[in-house]
Amino acid sequence: MIRSVISTLAPLSRGSTVVTRRGFMQNFFDDETNFNQQELRPKKRPGRSWTADELRLKSNTDLHKLWFVCLKERNMLLTMKRAFVAQAKSMPNPERLDRVDETMEAIKEVVDERDEAVLRLETGDGARPPERTVTSFMGFTYKQEASEHLSKDGKKEYEVPMLDEDALMMQKLWAEKEHMKRLERHDEEVRKELQTDDMRRFKRGGPRTFNK
Amino acid sequence: AMAASRLARLWQPGAPQTRALLPDFWMAALEPPTVGRYRLPPNCVKFEVDMRMSKHDIREYLEKVYGAPVRSVRTEVQMGEIMWQNKIDLQYKRAMWKEEDKKFAYVFMEKGYDFKWPMMFSDNEEVREIQAGKDEKERMDQNSVFANSDRGGVGKFIS
Numbered sequence: 001m002i003r004s005v006i007s008t009l010a011p012l013s014r015g016s017t018v019v020t021r022r023g024f025m026q027n028f029f030d031d032e033t034n035f036n037q038q039e040l041r042p043k044k045r046p047g048r049s050w051t052a053d054e055l056r057l058k059s060n061t062d063l064h065k066l067w068f069v070c071l072k073e074r075n076m077l078l079t080m081k082r083a084f085v086a087q088a089k090s091m092p093n094p095e096r097l098d099r100v101d102e103t104m105e106a107i108k109e110v111v112d113e114r115d116e117a118v119l120r121l122e123t124g125d126g127a128r129p130p131e132r133t134v135t136s137f138m139g140f141t142y143k144q145e146a147s148e149h150l151s152k153d154g155k156k157e158y159e160v161p162m163l164d165e166d167a168l169m170m171q172k173l174w175a176e177k178e179h180m181k182r183l184e185r186h187d188e189e190v191r192k193e194l195q196t197d198d199m200r201r202f203k204r205g206g207p208r209t210f211n212k
Numbered sequence: 213a214m215a216a217s218r219l220a221r222l223w224q225p226g227a228p229q230t231r232a233l234l235p236d237f238w239m240a241a242l243e244p245p246t247v248g249r250y251r252l253p254p255n256c257v258k259f260e261v262d263m264r265m266s267k268h269d270i271r272e273y274l275e276k277v278y279g280a281p282v283r284s285v286r287t288e289v290q291m292g293e294i295m296w297q298n299k300i301d302l303q304y305k306r307a308m309w310k311e312e313d314k315k316f317a318y319v320f321m322e323k324g325y326d327f328k329w330p331m332m333f334s335d336n337e338e339v340r341e342i343q344a345g346k347d348e349k350e351r352m353d354q355n356s357v358f359a360n361s362d363r364g365g366v367g368k369f370i371s
Binding site for chain 1: 236239240242332333334
């Protein structure tokens with residue numbers, strides 16, 4: 001996905017940043033030859049995104065560099081998209097944006113995996129924030145990731161596991177409803193078991209005997 | 213997301229940098245108009261940036277990633293247009309559709325910096341004529357909102 005910039009002057013490269021006669025702004029533009037194209041074919045056809053498996057083979061330095069290459073590519077594509085839209089034209093190969101996003105997501109995934117592994121080995125806790133059980137206003141409990149927050153006078157806040165009237169009634173009624181649903185499902189299954197092939201074929205017909 | 217949520221040890225001078233930054237911000241360069249009240253000085257470049265970026269973020273981003281000679285950064289947030297279905301909705305602020313909010317950055321480079329937006333589409337007679345027409349219309353219209361605004365609408369029906 002690394003594109004080469006064609007320039008009349010010899011480009012001075014600063015890593016992957018190109019410095020030519022237009023200065024750093026050149027990085028926000030695609031090849032001049034691509035501007036009037038409907039679709040970039042066949043030589044300039046863009047490649048596919050990096051997969052997570054391919055990125056797992058790469059070192060952290062390589063991933064760091066690839067991240068910034070993708071970042072600049074994304075900025076360039078966004079600039080181009082807005083320029084084309086402003087002239088009521090369509091950008092050639094808009095799937096390039098999705099592919100860059102996919103690559104960046106894959107890099108994040110691999111980096112997170114490595115962080116998790118290293119921290120779990122060194123500290124015992126992984127990289128993911130701890131999970132807390134939260135009770136909603138209607139009494140339902142769900143897991144939520146802990147986030148940084150300011151504490152009140154350094155005192156810890158604990159959740160009081162008591163439900164108010166409405167929440168308590170809600171939970172009782174919900175449990176009752178779920179119970180009824182289970183019973184109905186069981187009844188439905190029993191009914192289906194009792195049905196013979198003939199009954200299914202002829203619907204209203206079939207022998208109505210209940211010899212178990 | 214994941215490891216970033218852990219509070220790292222406070223860095224002190226001399227300590228090694230144990231973390232590498234993978235910024236997720238995006239910036240798209242925009243072409244400002246060459247004529248009219250919204251034209252910009254030659255050393256100014258207009259960007260549309262991620263809403264979460266601050267002026268410091270924008271400066272650092274351009275200086276470190278692109279090596280740009282940034283002098284100052286000014287930001288502007290534009291609220292997205294809201295489409296109201298009727299007057300009642302407008303009164304009670306019941307919006308059906310709203311366009312996304314946008315943040316623009318006006319980045320002033322060192323004096324002497326001059327970036328001219330390249331001609332992206334065929335530079336032929338027709339395109340140049342259309343652009344000249346647009347510029348002329350912009351020059352003619354730019355004061356129409358402000359001129360004669362103290363006449364209470366008299367004479368507006370007759371152009």
